[in-house]
Amino acid sequence: MRNSISSTDVSLLARLQQTAHDEVAWYDFVDRYGSRIFQWCEIRGLQPNDAEDVTQQVLIRMSRYLRNFEYNASLSFRAYLRRATENSITDFLSSRNGRERPGGGTEMMNWMASVEARNELADRLKDVFDAELLEHAMFRVQQRVNDQRWQAWYQTAVKQRDSREVAQELGIGIATLYSARNQVGNLVRDEIQLLENPESGAVGI
DSSP, X not given: OOOSOOTTTSOHHHHHHHOTTOHHHHHHHHHHHXXXXXXXXXXXXXXXXXXXXXXXHHHHHHHHHHHTOOOOTTSOXXXXXXXXXXXXXXXXXXXXXXXXXXTTHHHHXXXXXXXXXXXXXXXXXXXXXXXXXXXXXXXXHHTTSOHHXXXXXXXXXXXXXXXXXXXXXXXOXXXXXXXXXXXXXXXXXXXXXXXHOGGGSXXXX
């Protein structure tokens, strides 16, 4: 059976780490994060050209942080993504120090540097962080189970396909499918908990 997960379904973080020249991963990354960063800029009064520039520069810096991602026992997965966002803004502001500034000048730069601004952007990205967490947990579990067990879970739990149809395609009984689905589902849940509480056990890509 053909693997149901395409390169665009696999953890975006993993894809960004695998190669710096994955154009599809970059476009997916821009699509996922870009609009929210752009809206964050616009709602504070940046002109479209300035908002596009800020968005692009922050995205470039974020992609570098994510490509260099390493697990830190003191941070959850979501906390790492949040910190990467904050650090990207800090890097952007440092690069603009003494140079041309976006519309709004010093006042806008000061606002972007504030805790309030960073929290506001992190809130806008919350659902993206949640999606990253689930995807990365799925990616890590997929590396540890055989394809038949993975498909039993993925096709029925994620794709919501009929269990009997999937069992027939996989050449297994319905009871075997249910058992595999439950086992893989538990592994995914455990992986999410591990990513959110890294001190609870050893983790690694």
